[in-house]
Amino acid sequence: MPDAQTPEGRTGAPAAPGPLDTAELRQLDAHWRAANYLSVGQIYLMANPLLEAPLRPEHIKPRLLGHWGTSPGLNLVHTHLNRVIKARDLDALCVWGPGHGGPAVVANSWLDGTYSETYPDVSRDAAGMARLFRQFSFPGGVPSHVAPETPGSIHEGGELGYSLTHAYGAAFDNPQLLVTCVVGDGEAETGPLAASWHATKFLDPVHDGAVLPVLHLNGYKIANPTVLARIPQDELDALLRGYGHEPIHVTGDDPAAVHQALAAAMDGALDRIAAIQHRARREGDRERPRWPMIVLRTPKGWTGPHEVDGQPVENTWRSHQVPLAGVRDDAGHLRQLADWLRSYRPEELFDDGGRPRPEVLACVPEGTRRLGASPHANGGLLVRDLPLPPLERYAVQVDKRGTALHEPTRVLGGLLAAVMEATAERRDFRVVGPDETASNRLEALYDVTGKAWQAATLGTDEHLAHDGRVMEVLSEHLCQGWLEGYLLTGRHGLFSSYEAFAHIVDSMVNQHIKWLRTARRLPWRRPLASLNYLLTSHVWRQDHNGFSHQDPGFVDHILNKSPEVVRVYLPPDANTLLSVADHALRSRDYVNVIVAGKQPSFDWLSLDEARTHCARGAGAWEWAGTEDGTGDPDVVLACAGDVPTQETLAAAALLRRHLPELTVRVVNVVDMARLLPSGEHPHGMPDPEYDALFTRDKPVIFAYHGYPWLIHRLCYRRTGHQNLHVRGYKEEGTTTTPFDMVLRNDLDRYRLVMDVVDRVPGLGVRAVALRQEMADVRTRHHAWIREHGTDLPEVADWTWAG
Incomplete structure (x- = not known):
């Protein structure tokens, strides 16, 4: 491999001018190389982590999974964040938008020691490195994305487009916190991310922390170029300035020059943030500031293979995932992988026991200042009970x-x-x-x-x-x-x-x-x-x-x-x-x-009754039914939702008046999970409890707020499911009266009474006149609403008279 990782650059020329002295440049580059080495190792290796033996096929994972292309850029940003956090004693958090670059974030938390503190079996030595490599994207191991298992993370790799809005949410009401957010250029094309740039209009420099976006343009998605990487810089600048940012550009493929430029960019951005907050907090300046951000352009798959099988890889879409796919079977690919890993000069980065050398860790902050150890990334450490009033x-x-x-x-x-x-x-x-x-x-x-x-x-x-x-x-x-x-x-x-x-x-x-x-x-x-x-x-x-x-x-x-x-x-x-x-x-x-x-x-329950009912989650409203306590009812009228509850109680009142001999139980459900079996949800009802409430063999007419089939899905295992008939929303209705909505979707009180007549054994013959009356009433309401644009007084002025 070419010596792309030397601090002196690809050509061996003197280091570019910038804020870093020779020692700092060497330390940052060592940390970056170590993180890159660990990232590659996680994707490929299941043994021989320090290359103490010649690399052989059996050292390679049988399934190669992960994303290399974004990892070098993430490692670069993490390395430089370490520097400024330590130098300025910052309270910081980073949201990693290209969350599929999991190897990079895991590598850095292992380097700063938080991974081993969290998972003691993955120690910060050769044995721990071997476990770190083997577990990545391996059965029983950890995901290939940044995930909850990753110390320091609050953003999952599957959350494409949400990183920047998460970063602002973290900064609100955290006035001392710096939240850096790495935005991938493919991610920047999504709708949620495009809207997130507007969050500058909501960030209060007095009471909130700061967000420092880093737009990482490496040019490609999984198979195509990215939009923001292909438009002219002046057009990109105009876009970002229009969103309210002051972009600082860092571009290059020479490691030394990029290190110097990124260090200068971060120093400049943080100085500007400090000045904004000082003016707002100390001088009362309430003008909306133009917040800094960094536009970082580096090659996709930087420091990886330049070519594979005659095809360009570095700085192309081919580096997105696994650049060398045939390592176990192709001797040439295996040699390339060995050269690639050795190009980072691991013997300079890790001692004989596999521990990072002091130069690698020179830029790493301590304690909770480490990005992997930030309590803000484990918010349960900080959360307090809300002061809820009586x-x-x-x-x-x-x-x-x-x-x-x-x-x-x-x-x-x-x-x-x-x-x-x-x-x-x-x-x-x-x-x-x-x-x-x-x-x-x-x-x-x-x-x-x-x-x-x-x-x-x-x-x-x-x-x-x-x-x-x-x-x-x-x-x-x-x-x-x-x-x-x-x-x-x-x-x-x-x-x-x-x-x-x-x-x-x-x-x-x-x-x-x-x-x-x-x-x-x-x-x-x-x-x-x-x-x-x-x-x-x-x-x-x-x-x-x-x-x-x-x-x-x-x-x-x-x-x-x-x-x-x-x-x-x-x-x-x-x-x-x-x-x-x-x-x-x-x-x-x-x-x-x-x-x-x-x-x-309508108000149905007192506060004490409401508390009891909500704690139960579902229960019979004895006052609404006509049971005498001597046995099962003839029918159960169940309901969930405010409007279905009103229509159910109105139907119960109609049945009480027209069919006084019928015993009716009214059941209201507040907690929908109560309908599930107890083995399927912690709130689910055991079968005996469900059967006691809904009966095992009586008709249940269920008026539900949403789509009817949800109730069937929740209850399909219950003994009495065949007796369950659900009314709910059927995609009918537009701007109309309240009663017309229930009428058009067959959730109205008259339809519910008809359902009772249809489903209680023997009632269809005895109550045929009532059924016809209910159908005629529905027709009358429909015609009235169409003529007058209002509901009939018998519905609009209805109250419970039970």
Whole structure:
């Protein structure tokens, strides 16, 4: 291999001028070479880690997995971050956007000692190096991506496009923290990343930390060139300046020159950040700053094979994954790999026992200043319990069920405002949402904090504040990423969204759930505050929106995921929403999805009843049914969700009036996981409990908030599944009245009564007149709504008279 790694450069010329003296340059280069050596070793070797014997096929892994192409650049950035952290005593965190460059981040945490501290069997010596190499992308080992198993990480390699928004989330309310974020040039083409550059308009230089993006342009994705690497520099500069950044360019393939240039760039960027924060914090300067960033251009697969089998590899897409694929079978490839590894001169980097030599570690900071040991990357070490007030202060009085109306999310807004006020000094709670906080009736928050905003303001603006902790931006991706970064670094929050648009972050929540599932199985990862969703403006109330705003399927998506992590709640009224929210905000290591309406809805339960019902998760409402306690009912009316609950109780009232001899049980489900068997979910009901509640052989008419087949999927193993009939959303309706929505989707009270007549044995003949009456009433309502544009008073003015 050419001597591409010598500090004097490829040509052997004197080192380029810059801030590094000869000793510093030599130390940084030694660390970089060591990290590169360890990265290559992880991809290829399962034995002979120090090349003490000639490299043979049996030393090579049978399956070669991993990504080399981005690793040298990540190692370069990590090496230089070590230098500035140590020199400036910085509290720092790094988010590695090209997370498939797992070998690099693992290599660096092994070099700084945090990997061995976390996993003592992977010691920082030859034996530990052998384990480090063997375990990478190996059965029973560690993933090829940066993952929860990697010390110092908060970002998984599968999270393409989310790195920068995670970095900003980590920086919010962390005024002493520097968050560097390496953005891959392929990643920069994604929608979430493109929107993330706008986060500069929300970063408060007084109360927040700083984010230093490093846009790493190495030119290629897995098989194609990247857009930002192929446009002229002036065009790229204009783009980045338009986003609010001051780009600093570092370009080259001469190691010494690049070391000097990157050291100068980092020093310049950090000096500028310090000056911005000083002006804002000490001099009161509230002008939005232009934050520095670094554009780093180095060859893809730098220091790897230049050619393989006559094809160019370094600085091409061919270096993206495994440049030498036939090492076990091709003697030429094996020789190239040996030359490649020896080009880093490992004998200069590691002593005879495999320990890094002092020169390699000269730039590495100590203790928690090491990137692999930052407590911000293990946020459970920092998280504190939220100061939640007593719910009695916000609960609604229920003197008579089903007569008074409240907007549940407005009631919740009072609780959230109290939490926001109680955390004003410690600043560890935020509410995020895409331009919908007031629309979702949470505007009580504005009594205690404003909306974060650093851009220009006008006299007509309301509630904008430099130090605000409500965050609104019309990008669900940014909201999700900000909150994830905030939670992963030890804080609390809630994401409020229109129900239909939660699907925009399906992939992001997938990755967060995977992260939590894995982290829960790592004893050194401490529990985090849960990711809490409030989904409102839901499918059943389309007073101002239409078909495009109807999709209750986010809960289906969530309930497909790891059962130890996911929870879904459908509180039927204001007090149950308070109880569920209190539980969710106290919880750890979950993704909690709460679906609750913002429109006026009936109050059914007192606060004490709500607490008991929510703790149970599902239960019979004796007051709503007609059972006498002497045996199973004739039929079970089950419901989940606020509107389905109202229609179910209205149907129960109709049955009480028209079929008084019929015994009816009304069951309400708050916690959707209760429907699962106990062996499938921690909240699942044992079969005897389920059978006692829903019966083993009686008809169950289930009115559900979302798509009906979810209930069937959750209950398909139950004894009485063949008796289960579910009504729910059927993709019908647009901007219309509340009752028309349930009517068009066959969830209305009259349809439910017809279902009872159809499914209770013998009732079809005895109650044929009632069934016909219910069908005629439905027709009358349909015609009235089409003529008048409103619901009939018998529905609009209905109250529970049980």
